[in-house]
Every structure is written in structure tokens, then in C-alpha cells.
Amino acid sequence: MKKTIKVAAAVIQNDNNMILCALRSPIMSLANLWEFPGGKLEEGENAQEALVREIEEELGCKIEAGEVIADIHHEYEKVIVNLISIRAKIVDGEPVAKEHAELRWVPVSELESLEWAPADIPTLTALVN
Structure with a gap:
């Protein structure tokens, strides 16, 4: 039986309606695919608490976690x-790629142009839509 891992992902939107996307580094599993950090x-921990902690660790900024978009x-x-x-x-603070290869602000209309990790596609x- 496969192990289930619970993961929280942040859909961070800025004032210009752009979403923060993170490129998985070559040393990560699912290397070179995009994800929500x-x-x-x-x-x-609940998902919101984990997300606040993880974003501070991975991106060096503080977030406020809101409502759940998808639970898949x-x-x-x-x-x-x-x-x-x-x-x-x-x-x-400002997000900085500490573990990811790249961070990029992407307009919602262009999100589908990136190659996403499969688990992130339902959120996308x-x-x-």
C-alpha cells in the first residue's frame, strides 16, 4: 500500500492578478516542473499553519493563508x-527561491503555458476556469 503525504500549496496572487509559480530544481523529484510553492x-498542523511555516522556510516571506481552492x-x-x-x-517580505530553480509571477491567462507537476493541475x- 502506498503512503499518502499531505501537502499544502500556496496560490499567491499579487495586486496585478499574477500568480507566483515555482520551478522545481533539478535535484528535486519531479525536476523542472512548475508547482505552487x-x-x-x-x-x-492544519494545512494553513503548515503553509505559513513552509513559505517562510522556502521563500523567506510571511503569508496569510485563506480559503482552500482544491483538496485533491x-x-x-x-x-x-x-x-x-x-x-x-x-x-x-519578498519571495526568494531558496530551494526552487526559479520563481516567476505569471498572469492567470498564461498559467497553462507552463509544464506543471501532475498534482498541481486540478488547482491550475x-x-x-
């Missing part, structure tokens, strides 16, 4: 990811 929930399960070869995508806004579809 975030990370695994730790014991006792995606089965990869070795693991099942329960990805909880959450609207968020930056409340302090929800945003574009």
Missing part, C-alpha cells in the same frame, strides 16, 4: 499526494 504538513489526491508511482491548495497573500484548472 508549499510543503508537507507536520504532525498536529494524486497517485504517483511511489506515493499518493493529498494536495491542499490554498489562496494566500504576502504580508511581509480551477484558477483558469
